[in-house]
Amino acid sequence: MSASSPTSALSADDLAALEAVLKALASERRLQILEWLKDPAAHFPPQEHGDPELHGACNLFIVEKLGVSQPAGSRHLKVLVEAGLVIPTRRKSWIYYRRDEAAIARIPELLRSI
Amino acid sequence: MSASSPTSALSADDLAALEAVLKALASERRLQILEWLKDPAAHFPPQEHGDPELHGACNLFIVEKLGVSQPAGSRHLKVLVEAGLVIPTRRKSWIYYRRDEAAIARIPELLRSI
């Protein structure tokens, strides 16, 4: 995305890329996940393997806290991963998710050009 | 929305409100409209009534430039209005739309708390 100067015109490609990120974000469930992942240790049970600080929260914990079925929860996480907003870490037979703070921090900047 | 301090926790209400704005924005067509409305005079034909600078662009012009049917275009505009991102002005039998710059400027700030 060519977004750097605040008031520049946005190309069609810029708009499409923006739409993709916004679609991933435009879900209360997924916003909630991002919110929880700000502090995994505070929002999820202690994990035996996978440091909450380092690797984030386990798939199952997130799904359970969301209160939806396991496939539904996993799909939300997949959307966030594919949008580049969270980073998955496989460890043993679990998958941990943590925020990609750099990518998330870029979003307000992108929005400044709309 | 209680968003003011950058790293504060977001309430469920905050998340729902954010979702609403993001859903309105998560459309290439609507992003394109906002882009055009940055400079109506540059993107739309001259209008007899309704100053482009003051009142924005006419519904019909926007719809035509979008390249969709008139009801489809009007619905996109309605979404933007209901999200508080553009302001409609009725004049004669036309409706002009302009950006609500204050509301739009608030969005990146809101996104800083996710």
Add this chain to the structure above:
DNA sequence: AAGGGACTTAACGACTATGTTATGTCGCCA
């Protein structure tokens, strides 16, 4: 007041999103 132009509403179809349950796959551990 009749007609036309601008927009809205209604009704429909296609596609996407989000949820479900059932079933697969696959790594770990006993």
Add this chain to the structure above:
DNA sequence: TGGCGACATAACATAGTCGTTAAGTCCCTT
């Protein structure tokens, strides 16, 4: 190595989005 636990995939139902065409409403002009 047999089985369980964690996650993925499949198949399906429902709801929302976005497009269409056809009517409806309503103001303006003549």
